[in-house]
Amino acid sequence: MIERIHLEILRAVEEHGSLTAASKKLHLTQSALSHSMRKLEEQLGVEVWLREGRTLRPTQAGEYLLAIANRLVPQLEHAEKRLRQFAEGERGTLRIGMECHPCYQWLLKVASPFLAAWPGVDMDVIQKFKFGGIGALFGYEIDMLVSPDPLYKTGLTFEPVFDYEQVLVVGDDHPLCRARYAKPEQLSGEVLITYPVPADRLDVFTRFLTPAGISPRQHKEIETTDIMLQMVASGRGVAALPRWLVEEYRSRFPVYPVRLGKGGVQKQIFLGIREADADIDYIRAFLEMARSHAKDAFKRARK
Amino acid sequence: MIERIHLEILRAVEEHGSLTAASKKLHLTQSALSHSMRKLEEQLGVEVWLREGRTLRPTQAGEYLLAIANRLVPQLEHAEKRLRQFAEGERGTLRIGMECHPCYQWLLKVASPFLAAWPGVDMDVIQKFKFGGIGALFGYEIDMLVSPDPLYKTGLTFEPVFDYEQVLVVGDDHPLCRARYAKPEQLSGEVLITYPVPADRLDVFTRFLTPAGISPRQHKEIETTDIMLQMVASGRGVAALPRWLVEEYRSRFPVYPVRLGKGGVQKQIFLGIREADADIDYIRAFLEMARSHAKDAFKRARK
DNA sequence: TTCCAAGTGGATGCGTTCGATCATGGCGTT
DNA sequence: AACGCCATGATCGAACGCATCCACTTGGAA
Structure with missing residues (x-):
């Protein structure tokens, strides 16, 4: 098995030139390094270094393993760093x-x-x-x-x-534009624009239209708020959105919030x-x- | 220090669901696995698993480490394989x-x-x-x-x-069979057979049909070239393949290559x-x- | 529904094995 | 000849295995 220590040894020897020097960097003895590398060599059946006198020259296999080491060890070091950061929350x-x-x-x-x-x-x-x-x-x-x-x-x-209030959004030329609140039946002739989710997950249905037994003339689904409000601003339909969201968009589009029913639809x-x-x-x-x-x-x- | 064994344990537990099962795969005891992982957790200061009753659920740190493991361990295994190959010459x-x-x-x-x-x-x-x-x-x-x-x-x-040319392949009773080249609109009534990859990765779409705004009547996906050409030969549709590939199959199937557009679709x-x-x-x-x-x-x- | 027993899986304390160290020897370089 | 470096054989600490404990789940009977 190639263990991390083998990769570390290869790198350290490459960097410092000798097992003895490498052993200092790795806080181990020269003997330990010699033992472990020899064991690896026996397991794999490959010499990692050519022992030429007192110098270690990497064989082809050693060069290959060194390349592996230079690639993998930094990843392990980085992982440790990140996990220690995890530890500190x-x-x-x-x-x-x-x-x-x-x-x-x-x-x-x-x-x-x-x-x-x-x-x-x-x-x-x-x-x-x-x-x-x-x-x-x-x-x-x-x-x-x-x-x-x-x-x-x-x-x-x-x-x-x-906490927020879900309101109806209408364009500035809409009859409800200045109304204090909207009644369900006033939407029966309207095009209602909503996000594309099932009607039973939409408050404008569950808490406003459906209890009164009213359906809008047409129900269109639009994904993005901007487009939705552009449609509303150009009189192509009405929508239901949080009041605070409408307030933000009022500077960009001529749209008005209208309370849904006398008491409004309160949400959290x-x-x-x-x-x-x-x-x-x-x-x-x-x-x-x-x-x-x-x-x-x-x-x-x-x- | 993150050792190889830690990565192996994470992978084995992910695969087999428990320390005990993992220990069998790794030829170690459950105790050894428990000990080493706990030591790693102490060193890093991070829990790798949430011990919920008798199940081990990876924490975020565990998930992260598992991702590391799944990336690095295969590389180590491959390195070992290669080094053993080195050993055998x-x-x-x-x-x-x-x-x-x-x-x-x-x-x-x-x-x-x-x-x-x-x-x-x-x-x-x-x-x-x-x-x-x-x-x-x-x-x-x-x-x-x-x-x-x-x-x-x-x-x-x-x-x-x-370098090669991507061509249309048609059967011998197809009207385009002897044409010098095909125009995009001539495919609008055809069944187009392709390999099962997204249309935006198919040159017949990106460089021939789509620029002309044409869609085939039907688009079928087939995995194997032989079946694809049998379909083409029996008049069940047309396909797009390299010219040299079609030339090779012509001895076995009655199929003909037709240039895609006047200039053809050149590929490398x-x-x-x-x-x-x-x-x-x-x-x-x-x-x-x-x-x-x-x-x-x-x-x-x-x- | 409640209870209990069996089974399973992880944690833990203690003995054994393996790996690191120490000490030493061989060899090449200076 | 002396120093430096790697290799090797004998001792010490860490890691693994064994046995056990504990927690949880499951299934069946009361």
């Missing part, structure tokens, strides 16, 4: 699962300060799960789930981090993690930043 | 990666004279890569890449070894190697034989 990948499109928009706002504050932590966002977001959390496919649907179950912890975003991970520092930090960001957003909204 | 194994089906047909023609001329060198052909052919070259999974797409990048050398096969390997004698020899074979083929074609 400063290294890892925070894999975040998303279960809703507005969540993604919200996440982007938290992500950049987090990445700045934790330069050692990478972030990955995953939106496709084999067995749903909860399954992904339990199955260690992700470390954090951003979702509007909390699940209080043993092993997981969900925490609300952001939850962050879920495994209880076992609750005391990982960068996970705590992410939760903390998510909460404080929510407060800031709230303050801005009251101004 | 053999020279090594030339691992050739293929990125296109016609390349494989071409390779077969070069392989037999090479193996005859270099009895000490084995050959292995690999067609599945995790990170593409270039990645396999860089990652020392292969020593030579046969590909129609060269990549001139530091560390690698690509060299064209064979490239051989790529690592620059570091450029002066290994049998690699130079292979390149030389590949070039000379191309010349012979050219001469034969002119007869």
Whole structure:
């Protein structure tokens, strides 16, 4: 078996010229190096060095093994470095699962300060799960789930981090443009634009239209928020989005938020993690930043 | 220090599911595995597995280390194999990666004279890569890449070894059978048979149909050249293959090559190697034989 | 549904084996 | 002749194996 020590010896001998010198670098004795290399040579049936007097000249096999060593040893060293960083909690990948499109928009706002504050932590966002977001959390496919649907179950912890209102978005020449709120039946002749997810996962259906027994004239699915709002702005339809998101886009598009029903549709975003991970520092930090960001957003909204 | 045994243990546990099962594969006891991994964990300060009851679930650090293991251990195993070959006077194994089906047909023609001329060198052909052919070259999974797409990048050398023309293949009762060349629109009603690779990797699409905005009536994928040409011969569709390949099959099937467009689709096969390997004698020899074979083929074609 | 027993898998303490060290010898260079 | 370097044989510590313990899972009977 080629062991790491053999590769290290080859490199050290190449660098320092002799077994004795190499032994000092490797904090072993010259004897140990001699023994182990000879054993390897016996196992493989190949001489690694030609012993010419007191100098060691690599054979062809030795050159080959040296090339292997120069390639693999640095990788091992780098791996050790990274794992030690893991140990200090400063290294890892925070894999975040998303279960809703507005969540993604919200996440982007938290992500950049987090990445700045934790330069050692990478972030990955995953939106496709084999067995749903909860399954992904339990199955260690992700470390954090951003979702509007909390699940209080043993092993997981969900925490609300952001309250918002889901509103209707209309263009500036739309009849509802200046209305205090929209009634379900006022959408029966409209084109409703949503993200491409099943209707039973869309609040505008489950908490607004369906209870009133209303369907829109047409239901279009669009992936990106920008295009969606351009469609709305040009009078091609209406959409349902978080109010804070609409407010941000109002400077770029002539769109208006309209309350969905008299009381509006109130929503929360939850962050879920495994209880076992609750005391990982960068996970705590992410939760903390998510909460404080929510407060800031709230303050801005009251101004 | 991360030793080889740690990497082996990680791989074996991943494969067999438990330390006990892994210990059998590694010809060690469960105790030894437990001891060494715990020592590594203490040295690095990182848990490699979460011990949840009697199951071992890799942590992020464990997953990371497993990825390292899956990359490095095969290289060590291959190195051992090669060194043993050295011991028996053999020279090594030339691992050739293929990125296109016609390349494989071409390779077969070069392989037999090479193996005859270099009895000490084995050959292995690999067609599945995790990170593409270039990645396999860089990652020392292969020593030579046969590909129609060269990549001139530091560390690698690509060299064209064979020019050929990609042609349409039709059966003897096909209207295009005696045509000087085919126009894209003449394929709009046809069944096009190709190897099972994405359309954007097929020249008949990228350099013939797609520029003209044409799609075939149907697109079928078939793995083997023989079956493909039998389909073509029986009038079940048309295919696109190298001209020299079609010429060889014409003695066995009633099939005809037809130029793709007025100018035809001209192609080259490239051989790529690592620059570091450029002066290994049998690699130079292979390149030389590949070039000379191309010349012979050219001469034969002119007869 | 609850309980218990059997079976399985990981952790751990202690004895043995293997590898590193030490001491020494051989050989070539200076 | 003296020094430096590698090789080799005998002693000491670390790693492996054995036996055992403990935790968890499973299946069947109460």
